[in-house]
Amino acid sequence: MFEILQYHFIQRALVASILGGAICGIVGVWVVMMRIPFVGVAMSHAAFAGAIFGLLLHVNPLLTAIIFCLASTALIGPIADRGDVDPNISIGIIFSFVLGIAFLGMGMIKGPKTEALNFIWGNILIISAQDIFYLFIITLVVIAFLLLLYKEIQAVLFNRELARAIGLPETILFYCLLFLCGATVTINLNIIGGLLIFSLIVNPPSAAYQLTYKLKTMYVLSICFAIGSCLLGLFFSYIFNVPSGAVIIIASSVIFGLCLVLSPKRRVKKYEVSKT
């Protein structure tokens, strides 16, 4: 059983599971607390569209994916703020736009589309050392951002207007959170896959939300659930030779289902009528 750990691709996959899970667990808390879960969908499809155009233009798909993702992030915030449009609507508009671009790019690719499809499904077992390096860097940035600005992020997550009223640079903080979500999605594109990364960002923090009334505990649980989902996905993917991304998402969904059922927040206090 443990001899599989001697393979380099398994070692890389394990590191990617831990780093990718940790980072998705953190940005997921932001997305769930701000009630903008579809930001992950819009970002992942923007990154997907960018990666496809990277393939078309023969440049590094990761680079174009980051550019597309960050550009869409830069649009979501201002459209929501300046246009007085609900963030979910602006996310929906960006999502449909990048989806159109992604399909356009797919149509323009001549011959087999295997490489492009990899960005949809991802494969944690075939990632390179370079992917791990990028993942490590973005994980460091996200953790540093969280630790240095924990209290400011907490205020923005609770209520953006209130954060502004107490004198915090709320708009810059909100855009930074969106940017980091975008960067996280992009880096995880060929690990989890563009189509599935959204679930890994939303399911673990949503599961954690069911179990605790403390934000710090929510971060810890979310990270644990996300890493657990990735490790389970990796394990089943290796043993049964099934797509890793799909198993990761199924695992995170099952964890969410269990947390929902066991949630102390759903308990109903019974009133006992006195017999006297």
Place this chain on the structure above:
Amino acid sequence: MIWEIEIYNATVSYREHIALKNISLSISAGSLTAVVGPNGAGKTTLLTLINGLGKLQSGTVKIFGTPVNALNINRFRKEIGYVPQQMDIDPRMPISVYDIVMMGRYGKIGLFRYPRERDHAVVDNICELVNIGHLLEKPIGHLSGGEKQKVSIARALAQEPRILLLDEPTANLDPRAQCEITKLIERIYSQEKLTIMFVTHLLNHLPNFCTNALLLKNGHIVGSGRINEVFTKKLLSGVYDFKIEPPKMARGK
């Protein structure tokens, strides 16, 4: 007279709707002013104009004698405690009452810094003043309307502000909670000596010490000054389009 808040020819509009129409007013340091008027008169917009949450179309707002602009507004916001109208909070929200009150300190603590001993001491004192010491560990979403308002006031006071803006702090509360909040405003005013502006519809339950009033209708200031000059039968009836007797307090002053 030292003016803490000065507004000159201010106009604020939300697309088709003009919320404030070329208004001018001055609020003196250490005054307690009731802002009164029917729904849609522009009362909330007036408060958000003062703390920079509202967007000024034209005119000037001065706080502590300095014109407010996009570059310096964050500095002034740290000195202005703001209690918005009651917010809907998810009962499962993973944030405690203590965290919310401490949030009031975040602007003053500054970026990249964590709360220190003095910040915790300030929060403890404020919680004692507002009488919410027994709620500190509770999740914010589990409180009643009156308790949430007290926490919101405590959060604003934790800023150690010079100006306190309260937007309908007694709205949607039962009579006892309304009375408690009114008494709390009196206590804060007498102990902290802040400049307080509060929006209210409870003309007969104004806090003691409230000597000034501002009467708004359709984005215009209809009356401002001492309560007995503003809360007259003629002005109040004109503002509400309804025959209304002045509150006892105004008749007595």
